[in-house]
Amino acid sequence: MSVSVSLLHSQQLSERSECCRMRDRLTELQTFKPAEQEHRLQGEEEEDEDLAVVFEGEEVMDSVYKEAQALRKEMQLLKLDVKRLGKQNSRFLTSVRRISSIKRDSNALGRDIKSRGEALYARLQKLGRQSKDLEEEHGPASAVARMARSQCVSLNTAFHQAISEYNEAEMVQRENCKTRIQRQAEIMGREVSREQIDDMMETGKWNVFSDNLLLEGRSARSALNEIESRHRELLELEARIRDIHELFAQMALLVEEQGCMLDNIQANVGATQDYVAKATGQIKKAVQYQRKHPCRMLLCCCCPCCN
């Protein structure tokens, strides 16, 4: 039954690699020096000529990759900022002191994130336009165009994710603030529901709390202070969200238009097309052949060589 299999295994026992019981067969390949030496000599000339023909987009791709790397790095920095903001926000909730300085940092971070985000967005758009240009120049099925497009898609998705994380962080903070307000209100002996807080945010009427101040005393007063500072924080938070909202919405739309199938490997492979060598390549070859023609090089004047 499995005689052949066992022979194979016993022969290559020495080549076993330990990791995951995989077999590394590279050494077997390298012991063989075939008669391809001849082929090499023959083929080398043609190779040189063809090198000029094939893959014209090399320099372009280099710049695309450099830009993609740079953008990825920028996004990492953006994500770090978002994390820092998250930490700031939680610090604001837990410590009562120096609220003003912590607040300042949050706003500064928010502004930083916004400006970084907008710069990134502009560069992403530029890359997107470059990718479209490449598509028009080389055709959508060409390697260059596909490489550029896949870089764009993945960068857009990554950026959208980074901005979503920011949005998430601010949403969490929002809920925490509201919870704090509720708790402080309870200390004051007042029960407020979430909807009431939302209403108060909208209408700006916070006097509900301050009305009974005269009656309650010190604890109530500090609770009221808390509530007022949370309220201010919420307002600033809403302002930050509003600021970045447009960017967020644009990214979101872009990613949605991309669709999720672009991320699917099977869809990608299925969409590739058979490569058809371009006519321009053939013409270039012909020109080079002509240039290298021995008769021409000897400045021969016989009719067939003259052009």
Next chain:
Amino acid sequence: MASGSDYGLKRIVWKKLKDTIIADCRNSEVWKILILDPFTTKLLSSCCKMSDLMSEKITIVEDLFKNREPVLEMKAIYFMSPTAKCVDAFIADFKTKPKYKAAYVYFTDCCPDQLFNKMKMHCAKYIRVCKEINMSFMPQEAQVFTCDNPEAFKSIYSPNSQDKMKTLETIADQLVSLCATLDEYPGVRYKKDSNIENAKTLAELVDDKLAKHYELDDSGKKKGKTQAQLLIVERGFDPVSPILHELTYQAMAYDLIDIKNDTYKYKGEDGPEKEAQLTEDDQLWIQLRHKHIAEVGEQIPKLVKEIAASKKKPDGKITIANLSQMMKKMPAFRKQMTEKKVHLHLAEDCMKHYSNNVEKLCKAEQDLAVGSDVEGVKVKDAMRTLLPVLLHPYNPPDKIRAVLLYIFSLNGTTTENLNKLIQHVKIEDQQEFILNWKSLGVPIITSPSFFPRKPTRRDRSQEDTYKLSRWTPVIKDVMEDAMENKLETKEWPHVSESPAAWNGSGAVSARQKHKASSQDERRTGSRLIVFVVGGMSYSEMRCAYEVTQTVKSCEVIIGSSHILTPTSLLNDIKALSKAPMESFLIEERSNA
């Protein structure tokens, strides 16, 4: 990260691929092209996304068999099956003029010498890496794998088949690659059957290949058997489960609705036809797929409410309330909303089909399958239960399924009875739907005095079940018995010695503290791998998850050559008696 669920086969496969293929290439800062054949495309697609590859410096993915544009600046990673077609395509890339700067070659399985030497002769100088990764199975779900080989059914069970041994060898190789990927060396057991021997043959093949695979590593140590068991059964051992009308979401959907390639097509309210992928990327699908349709139905009003809420249009000014509305419009939410809409449609679709046909049918089916009615009263005259089904104008496939259940419940019937039934259902020219079951070892025609012992089932009278879902697939009994070490050696012989007292409860190593069941912990526990020769049904896949849920310390993984639906199984059964076509078949996959 890559796949929807955070544990399971897909994650393991992706990790292994990262540790091998991608780790090798990580050293060079250059971007690379990945070239795949149809099998590896499907494999990779099931466990990761383009963005995962992009973050590992793979820029585009190409099809091995298409004519590709030469990109001399880049190195190419070839991940393919070791078949003649693949190797030829690879050689063509480098034979006359190289298309790429260099090649990193990875095979899913052992490459036969002849092909390897061919490669060596033509393009050895371009190959920087050449490894054989043991991974030739398809991870379907977190606890389900397949061999991606629906043709295996005909190859193994058709009386005209010429390549049964070859198919069994291929499957054995795939099972060994599964065990290698999971880093397990299981004890192999099979279900003994007096009529057919496929399980025994496959079990012996697998055990043999496993032994050779784990024979010796570089340091000369032999890997001992791990705490895992591999049970091999044949389709014929439980013919009821794959043809019964199931009422759990996934099984029901695939039975009643035409879902191909896990893609569900439906018409949205706005008109155009939409497609949805029913995979583990959809969190809602993971939650709902094993639930009874009644429970899914209960979720629907909640879904409708959430969808309606998300549709409210915000008015002009930007207030807090509006902002939250606008946030709700964001794609993250929209994706969730789309998922919910998909399931809304799917669940409604199921219920529509159900109330049209299946409802009345189910009661009779359950009675015949379980052998007793809802109250627990044994069915004395199966024909009486079957008759109303035959008289009602159900469509022929449903009637055939009912007739089959009748026959299975009696362990075969007389020829004249069978002929009467066939006449009644009007399938005289399609008798193969029923008769060919004998090729699976399931008795169809037996003499009245023949009373083979029916397997005793576990007592589930204490379990809470829906009236029309009383049947439990036999495989669940097997899994639970295996966990409790109750499988009798006479019925389930070991091929070679198993590790002492394999106890599914994983009470072996003192290192393992009994933590609360976090999904990750299960991977460090013991594993039970079940393989069904000839195809598995969705209800059986569900059992793997159910049993893992109850016995938290052991993970059950189920697999087969492919996944069946009742319709596909009946068609395959009918095709068993067809003579092989006299046509030239291009074989996509050959074996080592």
